[in-house]
Structure formats: C-alpha cells, structure tokens
Amino acid sequence: MTVKVSIPSPLRTLTDEKSKVDSSGNTLKEVIDNLDSQYNGIKKRICDENGNIRPFINVFINGNDVRHLSDLDSIISAGDEITIVPAMAGGYK
Secondary structure (H helix, E strand, C coil), X not given: CEEEEECCHHHHHHCCCCCEEEEECCEHHHHHHHHXXXXXXXXXXXXXXXXXXXXXXXXXXXXXXXXXXXXHHCECCCCCEEEEEECCCCCCC
16 A cells, blocks of 8 residues: 655655655555665665664654554554654754
C-alpha cells in the first residue's frame, strides 16, 4: 500500500529536494527499504549498520513515535503519514 513520507531538509538531497514522497510497504521496515530502492542511500541515513533506526532520528506514524509502537515492525495502513525528523542540537554560548 502507498503512504506519504515527509522528508526532512537534511535528507532532501537524496530525494531530488522533494519534501514529501510516496513509498509502500506493510511495515515501517518495508517502507524504508522501498524508499532506499527509490532514493539510494537514504536508508543508511535513517538506520544504523545493524538496521535499527539511528538514535538521533525520530520516525513518526500519524504523529506517534515508532519507538513507542513496534519500531521497524510497526504495521503500516493505507493513508498513514510517516514523518522523519532528525534530532536538532544547539545551545547558548
């Protein structure tokens, strides 16, 4: 099934500057694998060498953090919206 994925600015160089792209899959892992087949290299920016979501990347399905769901095994339904958000750091000097 097809879902919309919101791509953060730092990853848009991999998606031809598109802020939203379509992907498909029954689980989040399948959606990310499909994204990587369309936009080579995006998976390694989202997942570490063990295939887990990187600690500084947050992924949401319909506004729900996947770490509070079933992580990469989270089930995807038609019409779901997936949002990828890199953690931001900064401070006051």
